[in-house]
Amino acid sequence: MAMAITRETLSASDHSAQLRKAVIASTIGTAIEWYDFFLYGTAAGLVFGKLYFPNEEPLTATLAAFGTYFIGFVGRPIGAAIFGHYGDRIGRKATLIATLLFMGIATFLVAFVPTYASIGIWGAVILTVLRMIQGIGVGGEWGGSVLLAMEWARTHGHRGLVASWPQFGVPCGLFLSNLAVLAFSQWSGDQFYTWGWRIPFALSIILVGVGLWIRLGILETPVFQGLLDNKKIEKAPIIEVFKKHPKEIILSALLRVSEQAPFYIFTAFIFAYAVGTLHMSRNLILSAVLVASCVSFVTIPLSGHISDRIGRRKMYLIGAATVGLFGFLYFGMVDTAIPSVVFIAIVLSLIPHDMQYGPQAALIAEAFTPRLRYSGASLGYQLASVIAGGPAPIIATALFATYQSGYAISVYIAACAVVSLVAASFMPDYTGQDISMEYDD
Numbered sequence: 001m002a003m004a005i006t007r008e009t010l011s012a013s014d015h016s017a018q019l020r021k022a023v024i025a026s027t028i029g030t031a032i033e034w035y036d037f038f039l040y041g042t043a044a045g046l047v048f049g050k051l052y053f054p055n056e057e058p059l060t061a062t063l064a065a066f067g068t069y070f071i072g073f074v075g076r077p078i079g080a081a082i083f084g085h086y087g088d089r090i091g092r093k094a095t096l097i098a099t100l101l102f103m104g105i106a107t108f109l110v111a112f113v114p115t116y117a118s119i120g121i122w123g124a125v126i127l128t129v130l131r132m133i134q135g136i137g138v139g140g141e142w143g144g145s146v147l148l149a150m151e152w153a154r155t156h157g158h159r160g161l162v163a164s165w166p167q168f169g170v171p172c173g174l175f176l177s178n179l180a181v182l183a184f185s186q187w188s189g190d191q192f193y194t195w196g197w198r199i200p201f202a203l204s205i206i207l208v209g210v211g212l213w214i215r216l217g218i219l220e221t222p223v224f225q226g227l228l229d230n231k232k233i234e235k236a237p238i239i240e241v242f243k244k245h246p247k248e249i250i251l252s253a254l255l256r257v258s259e260q261a262p263f264y265i266f267t268a269f270i271f272a273y274a275v276g277t278l279h280m281s282r283n284l285i286l287s288a289v290l291v292a293s294c295v296s297f298v299t300i301p302l303s304g305h306i307s308d309r310i311g312r313r314k315m316y317l318i319g320a321a322t323v324g325l326f327g328f329l330y331f332g333m334v335d336t337a338i339p340s341v342v343f344i345a346i347v348l349s350l351i352p353h354d355m356q357y358g359p360q361a362a363l364i365a366e367a368f369t370p371r372l373r374y375s376g377a378s379l380g381y382q383l384a385s386v387i388a389g390g391p392a393p394i395i396a397t398a399l400f401a402t403y404q405s406g407y408a409i410s411v412y413i414a415a416c417a418v419v420s421l422v423a424a425s426f427m428p429d430y431t432g433q434d435i436s437m438e439y440d441d
Helices: 012-052 058-089 092-110 122-150 156-184 191-196 198-215 222-229 237-244 246-255 257-277 282-310 312-334 339-365 370-389 391-403 406-426
Strands: none
Touching: 012 058, 012 092, 012 122, 012 156, 012 191, 012 198, 012 257, 012 391, 058 092, 058 122, 058 237, 058 257, 058 370, 058 391, 092 122, 092 198, 122 156, 122 339, 122 370, 156 198, 156 282, 156 339, 191 198, 222 370, 237 246, 237 370, 246 257, 246 339, 246 370, 246 406, 257 282, 257 312, 257 339, 257 370, 257 391, 257 406, 282 312, 282 339, 312 339, 312 406, 339 370, 370 391, 391 406
16 A cells, blocks of 8 residues: 655655645636636626517616626535535545536537527526536535645645735736737627627636646645544545634635725726716726736735735735725726726736735635645635625626626725624634644644
8 A cells, every 4th residue: 555645755856746736736726717607707797688588678688697607606605615525524635627528528518508699598598507506516616726735835834825826816817818818809890799708708618637737736735634643534524614713614605705896897897987977998898807817916925925924814904905995096097988098007906906915815714724724615605706706707797787886886895894894803723833733632
């Protein structure tokens, strides 16, 4: 029988090599998953209202399109429960392979969904089912990818930086999805609305193949292997984590409100708002979001690194306060409809988000004992999707319809910041402590 992999059986150089492989596998896999997820959001803001709800007024069609978008967020906590269970039962690696396939196949199939003109409302129904499957897949992805990287970290002083790399997959996915839409939106006339938007969804199957090949080549984490060796695998981790860590689950969901709701306003709602309402160039907004995602390539790992120095909770509180104030500046700039000013507002928009998102992975994952960590971290993280990320574009659209001003949306962002400031204040902070041992034995 082959010897189990532990920190003690690997040399320092071998451990470093495995850490690099785990970080790369987590980041690339997460980038692919978020490419799939964000691609739907961009399409919802640009084309789904016209193609699947053509008989509605433009604003109503946008709300309906974001309704199908919201379904994906409903699926995320379901995926967190399903894959969290297996991640704590059979391991991080096997579960992450399953989430990648789940997400990728659903995204690929979106490319072939007939429009309202072909099969009526059934097109929207099929789209909604596939979006739910997308949500279930991505719901299990985050927890596993963060743990795969973080549980290979050799020293306590670098977990914030290491765990932020799977978060880096978010701007990568955002960049790739918007780049794909921007490239194929260059087709003239109705070609983009007829078939051009479908190509980025179809191309996702190639990315899935690459991600699958990478993830098949990694080892299980030493922390989970230690649980196996010591027979500490929980039979029903989802039930047990609600018994052991109810506070941490609730706080994890609430502290994400100021990070997630503004993010989907800045990256999904902005297309419907700037292009549909302000009548600005679609390519300008796509390009601005592309540049914003490139800024995040730096600000996410930097924020994770800073959290290793000043503490996760402190870094998160600074980010939550910043986003609450920035919402007013953001819509003040966007409402000018001056292309250069709007471009700058969008480019800056993800910085206050990243100040929270960088330290968030470690802050949430460290709060749960190892044998329940996949389930607990995934549930806490994904429950925010139902109360923050999913409703955000719908709430923003409804607020604008009621008040005809971006100011109302700024107030909504500020309210989200207050919720997260309170939740983060009560979240336990394990910066610099050993998280490989059980907390509650």
